[in-house]
Amino acid sequence: MAELIGDDLVAWGVEHARALFECAYERDPGSxxxxxxxxxxxxxxxxxxxxxxDCGSLISEGDRATKAAVxxxxxxxxxxxGVQRT
Incomplete structure (x- = not known):
């Protein structure tokens, strides 16, 4: 994704996604x-x-998370x- 939006925007997105996740789920940010x-x-x-x-990454991470949950x-x-909350 960095090639599409740049390293700084990727870092910003990851940081804010983790903050939102931690507020909503109070779980491990590496999960x-x-x-x-x-x-x-x-x-x-x-x-x-x-x-x-960019549906590819959404599908791939969704599949991975579903398998981990199962x-x-x-x-x-x-x-x-969980999907609906995200």
Missing amino acids: SEARVAEAVVLSALVSARTGRA ARGTSVEVVVQ
């Missing part, structure tokens, strides 16, 4: 759910800067609620 929050913010920044959506035994309802 798979936190990476989904980062993907959402960075995708929005790419879209705002370039005028095109491995932890998290119910589908909880996963969907």
